[in-house]
Amino acid sequence: MPKTLNPLQLVADRWQPSARFVERAALACVVMSVVIVVTGGAVRLTQSGLGCPTWPTCTEDSLTPTPAMGINGIIEFTNRMLTYVLCAVVGVAITAARARDPRRRSLTRLGWAQFWIVAANGIIGGITVLTGLNPYIVAAHFLAATSLLTVAVVMWLRAREGDAEPRDVVPRPVRHIGWALVVTTALLILAGTAVTGSGQHAGDASRDVHRIPLDWREVTQLHADFVFVVVGLVVALWFVLRAVRAPATPRRRVAELFVVLMLQGVVGYVQYFNDSPEIVVGTHMLGSCLVWIAVLRVFLSLRERGEAVAVPQPSGSGAQEPVRADEPTPAGR
Incomplete structure (x- = not known):
């Protein structure tokens, strides 16, 4: 009986990506995930949320925007098309992870998880349009993008x-502070979606868009309270890491997070005291992504899983994949 051909296996039989290529493909997924969040914010901030009034087509009679729809239709449709670019980037990451030898199933699973999240969020985006920018669906759309x-x-x-x-590089109570930091930052982002859903930028100025029935100033205050808690946890974690003489990497990651938080705080205050100008709100959304990335880097730096295994080379070739120079060995951490 003929063997079923797996396209990914066929690629793996003919192509052996380096560890650095897999890493860069994964980094490209991170970059595109941030781009999707920022461009999605641009759709809302330019009042283009219903630039294409239906889904999956742009109008009842056209897949693409018509000249009569103007710039709003182009902006909304362009954001939809970026989803396909994101799918392509994720596809490259999946293929590279699958072709890598020795095979790392954990990376392949993470790649496929991204693919299914993109697919699910595309549907959520369609529901967002079909429900006339329902703020709760908009919030779900953003949270899926954050996932x-x-x-x-x-x-x-x-x-x-x-x-x-995984092996902890710090005592277990310090890891608990890391968990508290992740949870509190997640609540901070969740509060941010409530600010968006009740705030001034509904996403379309041509019709009455439903808003979350909350005072956006009070919700903004709650959002700011979470910021203070997060900053307090970051400062506490930095002092604790110094006290337990933690390796340099987690201490550096915490310092990087503190800098990102301070910059994001400045943007947030400029936004609040200047009546939320669109460009500043968009910058704040970018900052939200950078804060979340920095928090995850802090949390994952509190444990280690050894070095990636090098690709086995044919005997006698004398060739070896170069060792990463920018990462310390486990003994040196």
Whole structure:
């Protein structure tokens, strides 16, 4: 009976990507995940949320925007098309992870998880249009995009390390602070979606878009309260890491997170005291992604899984894949 051909296996039989290529493919997924969030925000901030008034086509009679729809139709449709670019980038990451030898199933699974999140969020985006920019669906759309960013970051960081059992590089109570930081930041992002759903930028100025029935200033205050808690946890974690003489990597990651938080705080205050100008709101959305990435990097730096295994070379070839120079060995951490 003929053997069933697996397209990914056929690629793996003919192409052997380097560890750095897999890592860069995973990083490209992170970049595209951020781009999708920022361009999605641009759709809302330019009042283009219903630039294409239906889904999956742009109008009842046209797949693409018509000249009569103007710039709003172009902006909304362009954001839809970027989803296909994202799918292509994720596809490259999946293929590279599958072709890598030795095979790392964890990376392949993370790649496929991104694919299914993209597919699900595409449907959520369609529901967003069909429900006339319902703020709760808009919030779900953003949270799904954040979930995609989470998986993309985890894949990127996992591509830089091995598959050994995780080993804490700090005492267990310090890991608990890391968990508290992740949970509190997630609540901060969730509060941010409530600010968006009740705030001034509904996404379309041509019709009455339903808003979350909350005072956006009070919700913004709650959002700011979470910021103070997150900053407090970051400062506490930095001092604790110094006290337990933690390796340099987690201390550096915490310092990077603190800088990102301070910059994001400045943007947030400029946004609040200047009546939320569109360009500043968009910058704040970009900052939200950068904060979340930095938090995940802090959390995952509190444990290690060894070095990635090099590709076995044919005997006598004398060739070896270069060792990463920018990452310390387990003994040196």
